[in-house]
Amino acid sequence: MRLAEVYLDYAEAVTAAYGPDGAAPGATMTAVDAINIVRARAGMPPVTSAATGYANFMDLVRNERNVELCFEGHYWFDIRRWYIAHLPENKAIVDLKFDKAWTPSSFTRVTFMTRIFEDPKYYWLPLPRDMTLLHKEMYQNAGWD
Secondary structure: OOHHHHHHHHHHHHHHHHOOOOEOOOOOOEHHHHHHHHHHHOOOOOOOOOOOOOOOHHHHHHHHHHHHOOOOOOHHHHHHHOOOOOOHHHOEEEEEEEOOOOOOOOEEEEEEEEOOOOOOHHHOOOOOHHHHOOOOOOOOOOOOO
């Protein structure tokens, strides 16, 4: 776990509970402050709670997590936690094909795999069968019967 992940986790939690300009009880840092600390380390300009270019501040927080934590294994868990894994735009796994000069303006997106995600079955993991038989009140997660 990196410090940037802690700031991003804090920003996500505070945004959900108190809004981008709110702070957790006993804390003075807002979600905007936490995001700006991560952005400042990377040399990026600060943001405001207006989240210019995004539908809302939570979309900006999601984008910051995707950029900062890229290739660290968080994305799969993030899209499940945000309950957006079943959406079509999150099912395609794409590859970027660049030209030989690797110019940023000349690449194409190629879908090489489509994630199978049945809503809501894959938001929950199956419980081992012997665990569900221990008590009559214990049941299997939905869709895994």
